[in-house]
Amino acid sequence: MKNRIWLSLAHMGGREQEFIQEAFDTNWVVPLGPNVNAFEKALRDFLIGNGKLKVENEGKQVVALSAGTAALHLGLILLGVGEGDEVICQSFTFSASANPIAYQGATPVFVDSEEDTWNMDPVLLEEAIKDRLEKTGRLPKAIIPVHLYGMPGKLDEILEVAGRYNIPVLEDSAEALGSEYKGRKCGTFGVYAALSFNGNKIITTSGGGALVCPSEERAKRALFYATQAREQAPHYQHEKIGYNYRMSNICAGIGRGQMFVLEEHVARRREIHDLYVKLLDGVKGVKVMCQPEGGDFNSNYWLTCITVDPEEAGFTREDVRLALDGDNIESRPLWKPMHLQPVFKEAPFYGNGTSERLFEIGLCLPSGPMLTDQDIERVVKVICDL
Incomplete structure (x- = not known):
């Protein structure tokens, strides 16, 4: 194992x-x-x-x-x-x-x-x-x-x-x-x-x-x-x-x-995010969430997240999650929006479909500061092998 x-x-x-x-x-x-x-x-x-x-x-x-x-x-x-x-x-x-x-x-x-x-x-x-x-x-x-x-x-x-x-x-x-x-x-x-x-x-x-x-x-x-x-x-x-x-x-x-x-933890999370961006570049249908350009935003990249376009990629977000799990790698779907939670079903909601779509296609990847570059490469290999 x-x-x-x-x-x-x-x-x-x-x-x-x-x-x-x-x-x-x-x-x-x-x-x-x-x-x-x-x-x-x-x-x-x-x-x-x-x-x-x-x-x-x-x-x-x-x-x-x-x-x-x-x-x-x-x-x-x-x-x-x-x-x-x-x-x-x-x-x-x-x-x-x-x-x-x-x-x-x-x-x-x-x-x-x-x-x-x-x-x-x-x-x-x-x-x-x-x-x-x-x-x-x-x-x-x-x-x-x-x-x-x-x-x-x-x-x-x-x-x-x-x-x-x-x-x-x-x-x-x-x-x-x-x-x-x-x-x-x-x-x-x-x-x-x-x-x-x-x-x-x-x-x-x-x-x-x-x-x-x-x-x-x-x-x-x-x-x-x-x-x-x-x-x-x-x-x-x-x-x-x-x-x-x-x-x-x-x-x-x-x-x-x-x-x-x-400061070390924040720096390492940003390094991990940059490595995911580099390694997943060119993988069809898989996009790493990055901060807007222009210099106003400086995310700590607590968790690096991807979205998977099933038509372009040929596989779904859930296919990725299950493949990672099969390789003993933890990942997690993006947050299920609150307006979709049964406990808040009566609450008013003003929406445009963004969070619902992201919930369906998004995944959080391993991002902890203890992870090595080799760990990140292993995660990416599972995705690339789909």
């Missing part, structure tokens, strides 16, 4: 054990502590950048949490989303982008993608806003665009539409740590932004996430809700519903160590 090639495995850089051991040695094994503080600071320093960008992003703060989903949920709470509200959400995404809307008793309004980045279509976004206003007499309470597979969305256009209608943006950057749009890190464009450190992401804390907040005041409010909304009192006083969403000092120790290899 050939060695298994996984889609995206975590890679430890070496210092994670050091910070975990430090937590045990000092008995900081709770959801606060030096690792949490240091991890938040390292993330903030990475995101806000230098020079002019640093000045523009200076107020932003990061709150480490138990999951990216928790970050999205707290973002909605802090934006005042509640029962009966509507929130516009990208349809082409993982369910964690949409589920927190339902947690709040609100209704997701799904918007389809554009072809260039596979992310929220700004034209359809405005169409959805106008139609919801006409139908309900109210504007949606928030907009959740997603940087799918690390590819930045068309942020200038999305933010321009959002700004005209004065609707806040909650940026889902779960897959986009290290990605940039016009030189600025994804996760710094929205009023709030969510990051994920799940085991398959750019860096991991085994499981975890973070909420990027616009100010120290807002970060303190996020922390309040993330720690069961306990009021300032000598006893346990609660006037709001709170959540157990804080990241542990142990998990933060992993994240703190991962920050030392973050």
